[in-house]
Amino acid sequence: MSRHRGRGMASINYPIGMNLGGDPSQALVHSNPSGKFTVALSSIDLGQGMKQVTRQICAETLGIPIEDVFVDTADSDTGPHCMGSFASRGTHRAGNAVLAAAREARGVLLEAAAEELEVDPGDLETDGRGTIRVRGAPGKSITVKEAAQAGQFKQGRTIAGRGIFLVPLSPVDPETGEMSPATCYAHAAMVAEVEVDDETGVVTVVRLDSAYELGRALNPRMVEQQLVGGAWMGVSHALYETPEPYYPDPKAGGRDFVEYLMPGPGDIAPHDIAVLERPAPDGPYGGKGPGEMCANPVIPAVANAIFDAVGVRMDTLPITPEKVLRALKAQGGARPQHRAGR
């Protein structure tokens, strides 16, 4: 009776967005008289950072301070249409819609400023701090606030923009079954190290090491946080939680937090993450986004690590101590796959 160490790996190629009848998202951007801008979206922030990322995209595109952008995701009944926050599509689809809307709004903002300054809009630039200047003539400038007020109260302009980003439906080729479900893919590789107790069947994740390629990390701290949290959820899917432990028999499922098991703060493993940034050509500022991918590779990596440790192939989730013990019994005991002394 002993505990066996094992190491397993998994890598994934993950589509951004989905292909079920076309995948659109819309955004509207408008200024108010104080020169601040509102982004109207129906893409819901579940805590993953949708509001922050779209706010950054809008501020960057308009060329104004981020404090001057407010993202309103209050009501999907009255807001511009979005397919939703799922399929790892938020940064890419909603972000691109915001980018398009902010570009259009910026065009009108510069037209309003140009009319006040009596110059060509093409000669104007923003400084990112709330001022619009004539290129090459630093003394000649107008604040975003003044331009927004002139647009509304003098010129009769709506300083606003509409944006839609659509990935059209890709039909399935009837001959080959081919289709193109996504315009870009994110990638990840994960190494999990586990310890398997062959007496109790308990699997402990000892450490995780991962590399994620997710386009440009538009907010690196939030990307890291999502990857850390997502990996925890992956460990939970691999070893702990399920609504139907004896699937397809629906009985015996956990119905509350007492019965539905999840790892707690004492069960987490050290996790080293490398984020590789390869900007996507059609992503907003190159972003693809981590999305669901942050939980997915953990599961096969843990299953492979268990095989490495004791030689059993676990093919149903979660990998509970009971399942591990049954598999070990059927195999006649633990058979570590790696050579000793690694």
Next chain:
Amino acid sequence: MKTPVQFRLNDQPVAVFVDGGDNLLTALRDGVGDVTPKFGCGQGACGACTVIVEGEPRLACITLAEACEGARVETLAGLRRGPDLHPLQSAFMEHFAAQCGFCTPGMIMAAKALLDRNPRPSREEVVEAIAGNICRCTGYEPIIEAILAAAASARRY
């Protein structure tokens, strides 16, 4: 029949009428209007309703309201002093210790109860203090780091 219960909530006297079996969470949320303690599971399993009663962390959903007569009760609503955030709140922000935010009030109150009695806890003591609080999003690591950072900050609170 309703029973009056009086206690001190975040240093202010409050009085609410409760039914015999009402728990402290109901009294706070529906009676007083302090909605910072969250209703997660209603059975003491998730920690989202954690408050501090007489210096001890308590799960408000399984604490009888009438049992708090005359007690000192602290909730997240009482942490902020004017415009200044509590060091725990600042640390949670700086360490990205919240995503959806539903567990955050309970996490912060569990952490405050720890730091009030043990200002320089070890990592293991932090983990033990929040072991009854479930977080779905963060993977706990940022929360543990935030609590340790708040404990290490020299600022008095």
